[in-house]
Amino acid sequence: GAWVDRLRRRPIMIAADLGRALLLALIPIAAFTHTLRIEHLYVVGFLAGILNVLFEVAYSAYLPTLVARDRLVEGNSKLQASASVAEIAGPGLGGVLVQLVSAPLAIAVDAFSFLGSALSLAWIRKPEPGLLPERESRSLLPEIREGLRLVFGNPILRAFTFTSAIANFFIDVHLAVFVLFATRDLRLTPVILGGMYAIASLGGFLGSVMAARLVGWLGLGRAIIAGHLQVILALLIIPLSGRQVELALPLIVFSMAMWGFGAVVYVINSVSVRQAITPNEYQGRVAASLRFVSWGISPLGFMLGGILGEILGLRTTLLAAGAGSLASLIFLLFSPVWQLRGQPVG
Structure with a gap:
């Protein structure tokens, strides 16, 4: 994140794309x-x-320099719609x-x-907007601390951070056993299981189309909470x-x-709020800090x-994951997020 804030974002993304193209090309070569070994796959x-993380952080930080806050x-809806189409078509292709x-x-x-x-x-x-020249002589550690301080010091960003961390933790508890539950307990075939994931991606595509309309109907904060609540309900209904x-x-x-629908509605709108309230020179660090906290707990x-x-069995574990995910709602309900009607001013 600190590197992304020091450099222009578009060249970082282009370099990451070219680097990934080169790395992947080494595998068929x-x-x-007849020199391919498993160690080569590990290294690639x-x-x-690493390049994926650089790209994703720069990608998230770049959009606010292209479009107005309102x-x-x-913008995020269109980007998510294209991602959903790729998720639907990519595995099959x-x-x-x-x-x-x-x-x-x-x-x-690929x-x-x-x-x-x-x-x-x-x-x-x-x-892109110009960079701040005085930052070039500073070390990275103070800049990383600045990003973390902004994330945990802002009540809206803090709510998103803890909500995502707790939700992702229990979603990963769910994912650890869901395939076994589907194939062993319900005896679903791989074809049916793959079709279910495709339907989830279709729900995500619909969510990307409807995200802005839900904001108009419910208000920004309530659309975010409604999207997150749908994910929790899904986790509970399955077991x-x-x-x-x-x-x-x-x-x-x-x-x-x-x-799929709720997750995309939550992501589009929460990311848009984060981008709106974060100064341009902090976009990379804030995105990376949120990603580090919310995804670092996944293992x-x-x-x-x-x-x-x-210990408990597959169905009981899924039910525990759904019940535990309810705790993630607390940080949204007891924060300024609930009161948001439109994009806040940074």
């Missing part, structure tokens, strides 16, 4: 020269993960490519997709769906669609999910 995955929800041309060539196609992304970013002509597949399957499919959630699944 090594495969066709690790380095690509159009952030619209990847499977077809693996079937038709082999896995290494499928990865080569590498070219990053080149397409870099080219699209290069076409953007709107200049309460019953043991008969004929009844459980429609309920779970509905829950997955509601989950603990997966670990707890596995342990509870062994």
Whole structure:
């Protein structure tokens, strides 16, 4: 985050795209020269993960320099809609490519997709705001502390941080056992399971289309809380769906669609608020700090999910995850978020 705030965001994203294209291209090259080893995949995955984080932080920090504050929800909605389409079409296309041309060539196609992304970013002509020259001589540590201080000092950003951290923790408890629950307890086939995830992505696409309208109907803060509440309800409905597949399957499919819809509504609107109230020179650090706190807890959630699944059983663990996620609502309800009608002034 500190590096993103020191540099222009668009060149960072282009460099990250080119780096990921190069890393992915190494896999088919090594495969066709018969030198590919599992260690190569580990290294490529690790380095690509670093570039993913750089891209995502710069991506989030870049949008407020392109659009006005009152159009952030619209901008984030369009970006999320394109991401939802990719989530719907991507896995299916990847499977077809693996079937038709082999896995290494499928990865080569993926590498070219990053080149397409870099080219699209290069076409953007709107200049970014100037950087603050006095920051170039400062060390990174004080700047990182400034970003964390802003996140935890602002009541709205603090509410988003704790809400996302607690929700993600219990979502990961859920995810740790859900596939086993679906395949062992309900005996769902991989095809049905994949279709359920596709329906969740369709719900996300609908959420991206409806996010701005919900703000108009409910107000910004209540739209954020409504979206988050839908995710919690989905987490609760899934383990309460019953043991008969004929009844459980429609309920779970509905829950997955509601989950996708609510999650996207929450993300679009909460990110738009964060971008609106954060000064441009702090956008990268605030985005990275939120990501670090809310996603850094994920390994603990997966670990707890596995342990509870062994001790309590799969369905009980899913129910505990849903019940625990209710705690994440507290930080939204007892914060200024509830009172937001439109975009706040930074």
